[in-house]
Amino acid sequence: MTNKRLLAVEDSRPVLKLIKHVAKRAGYEVDVAETLAQTKALISSGQQYEIATVDYALPDAPAGEALTFTLESGIPSIVMTGSMSDEVRDKLLSQPIVDYIPKETTQALNYLGKLLVRLQRNKSIKVLLVDDSKSVRTYLSSLLARHNFIILEAENGVEGLSVLEQHSDVKLIISDHQMPHMGGIRFTAEVRRKFSKDEIAIIGLSGSDAGSLSARFIKNGANDFLKKPFCHEEFYCRVIQNIEHLEYVEDIQRAANTDYLTGLFNRRYFFAKIPAYIKKLETTAHPCSVAMLDIDHFKRINDGYGHDVGDKVILDLADKLKAHFNDCVIARFGGEEFCVFMPDFDYQHAANELDAFRIEISESSIQHEDHDIDYTVSIGFVSTIDHLAAMVSRADEGLYQAKEQGRNRLISIE
Structure with a gap:
């Protein structure tokens, strides 16, 4: 409550x-x-x-x-x-x-x-104020505090970059123009070397009358510009507009990268992001494994109880995967098929955890009206590092063999 x-x-x-x-x-x-x-x-x-x-x-x-x-x-x-x-x-x-x-x-x-x-929502959003004037920072902090933002401060661009190193989850930067050591325009350009406009919004500030200043800020990567002094209302409108733009982009990316039913990553995101992860593990001589899982006789569940119950089974499996493999990347590839990328899992570690998970599923059930619905999973996996498509293909071959050998089995293909 x-x-x-x-x-x-x-x-x-x-x-x-x-x-x-x-x-x-x-x-x-x-x-x-x-x-x-x-x-x-x-x-x-x-x-x-x-x-x-x-x-x-x-x-x-x-x-x-x-x-x-x-x-x-x-x-x-x-x-x-x-x-x-x-x-x-x-x-x-x-x-x-x-x-x-x-x-x-x-x-x-x-x-x-x-x-x-x-x-x-603002209670979880960090805003970085970069201005060499303590009084200006105090004033801006008071305005932002009224709207519940988490506020970080820096006296110049050099300090601002240092704060960003420690707080990469900053969503909005409000930066003055004229500051010692590193001014606002150069600071903005430096931030854009690491963060895109869809990751961090930047609002430039200045009391200068130079008409080209707003254009210079924006051409160097700022999202917006405010001339001092400004009205409270305009300040809040600009701040909220930029924050909501970031959230809108995040919503679009989430919709593009996640499965609508389970909230897990989808196949598209998996193949876009995991190859770089594999390359990094390979260069540091760390192991990894890839597993493919499939719900056994899923069509029988859909035909016998209806697609709503089938969805409940998929959600149950997704929740159990997230709980059991919380340090791994899990994706729903489609239908009743899931893939798990397991960084730092060698063959034995992966085999132990995957089989323990298989047994956990086989010994549990979900409730629907007066029925206990049992289900099992078949799993194929691989622990020999290769490019992602090859690892998924071999894991899928193991899954196929597990199905052929009677289901509710774990098969490795190396």
Whole structure:
């Protein structure tokens, strides 16, 4: 059960109903306050809130007093407002709010839902700030912290590269232009030698009036550029836009490289990535093995119980493979056929683990309605290093022989 809790401060019950619906879909438990007095009572009770949505104008707090109270109580706050005068907007942006959302159309609630999900995802996303000004880094950190990012800092491009060596999972870099030792443009070019635009996004920053600076940053590999000083809203829009682009690319790559049913890698990814792994093991004189597995009499399961149960069997085998061979690369080649690449497994190690797995499968079953469904696997494997296609072919030959010899067997072809 979720322990994330949101405080919804809102005097309009129809809007409140929509906020509760959106927040629960995003995984939050919701407490409700319709007045400033109720807000104070809930917070004073000691209940901890991860975030609050706050109506700017309440009957007993017409000028943002509820927002002031939630912020002073240390609760990150999203402002919901029906008034969007320049005066109100400027007042909101002068405070450390997460965001503000005009209650103009139903899209406001869609935006809130996306924002709540975004704030959760950001907790695992690292952002590297590269700027020689401590005050600028502090300011940018405060903005990013409101959106739950993990923040790393460097004073110049040289330090930035050092931080990247230690944190290769950084997703976004925000880099100033003029810095000692290594400036932003050269730093950007150095980052691009190791990381593509689809791996790390870079936003260049500068207070310079040089019109060509944005183009220079982008031509050297930056994804985006912001001129200082900038508006909070533009900063967040640029940051989120670049993060979401990376996630979109990751989703496309995941769909292209993984099996839709099991989440395992597919044949395409396996043959694209494993050859380099084999070459590395071969140059360091490390062993490796490749195994091909197939579910015995799988057609009988599909014909007897239906394809949904067949899928359950495939998922069960995939889960057991991931648990048993957690240091290996596992792929579903299609149908009931799987392949396992086993780095650092010599012949005996591979034979022992694969046979133990075969026995584990033969002694287990899955439940379907009132039935225990048993199944077995046949396995062929090879431990003589060769190019991948040859190793898979020989493992497949071993699998064929295991089937011919009665199934539920392990056969090695060297």
